[in-house]
Amino acid sequence: MLEILNVAMRFFTWGFATYRWGKRREEFMLLLSIALWTDSLAALSQRQILSDLGWSPNPASLIALLPALAVFEAFFFVVASLFLLERLQTLRGQLLLLACAIAGPTYVLLAVLLSMSSTLTLAFPIPFLGVSLMFLGYSLIKEEMSLKTLSTLFPIGAFLLGVINLTYPVTIKTALAGYFYGLGAVFRAMMFIGMFKYAVWPIKPPKKFMTELRPGAFYTTDMKVFKILVQKMQSSGNGILITRNPLKGMKPRFPVFWVTRATSGQLDENIMAISPTDIGILIDLIKRYLRKGHSLVVIDCFEYLMIENGFENSLKFLLSLKDTTVKYDGTLITIIETSAYPKKHLAMLRRELEGLEL
Known part of the structure; x- marks a missing residue:
């Protein structure tokens, strides 16, 4: 049941983000919507969730799918964050973007070619996704979402979810894994509530513009x-x-x-x-x-x-x-x-x- 709720919250969070983009045509919301759609698809690439949904694909076919979706999702989270911070035009921002575009897909390709285990295959993509979520949470709080409103649950949830993903290589084979999965569901619920608030009650632009006052x-x-x-x-x-x-x-x-x-x-x-x-x-x-x-x-x-x-x-x-x-x-x-x-x-x-x- 928890897995089904997890999938549902991902798709609803994407839906609210897309709704916000459709209403406001904000570039960073388009980037965020693409990342959240990929996040929703990533949920459907996990064997446990597919099993709960009654699907039983060949496990070997999923080995490369989840890490590939993770690096793609992380890349768009980084792009959205740099856009919010107005760093896409800077050399540092562009170098960071170039490094992300090279490192993620290259690691996944090498993992598949070298027939790495599923744990090793995900050892870079999931922490990379975690860092990108933390970066997104920081950027949204700094530039877009108020700490005084319910919408701030989205960046806080994203940041905390990123922290959990960052621990993946260390905790995946331990008894803590189940507890972290439950915490992840809580943080995704925070993201869902925050995005709902942000999408439905956005900051309103002015009705008219003033021309008689000079800047x-x-x-x-x-x-x-x-x-x-x-x-x-x-x-x-x-x-x-x-x-x-x-x-x-x-x-x-x-x-x-x-x-x-x-x-x-x-x-x-x-x-x-x-x-x-x-x-x-x-x-x-x-x-x-x-x-x-x-x-x-x-x-x-x-x-x-x-x-x-x-x-x-x-x-x-x-x-x-x-x-x-x-x-x-x-x-x-x-x-x-x-x-x-x-x-x-x-x-x-x-x-x-x-x-x-x-």
């Missing part, structure tokens, strides 16, 4: 400007607000990050509470919305972040946010209270941010 990083001391910006974001559905004060009397049509210690996590469709010390996570979350087409980032709580993290760390956050926003041709606007800063700190902010004129 760059700006500051203003005028709260009237802040109210105008909020109105623009509400009417267009375009923009990301980082605030200390949740918007009252308004159901935002744009993502709002409420910086607070009172609570955390998703509070509403477009409102997420986040700790003021989680500024690294906040950068990653904002980056995901910028990648989806949002072009305006407004922050009205820099002084609060400065209290919680110190001026130096808060400035590093602001500069990282500036670089990220400009990279995607967006506009960063910071609302500041000049009386809250020593002259030296205020001069540093003005050196990095232009005065805003609407």
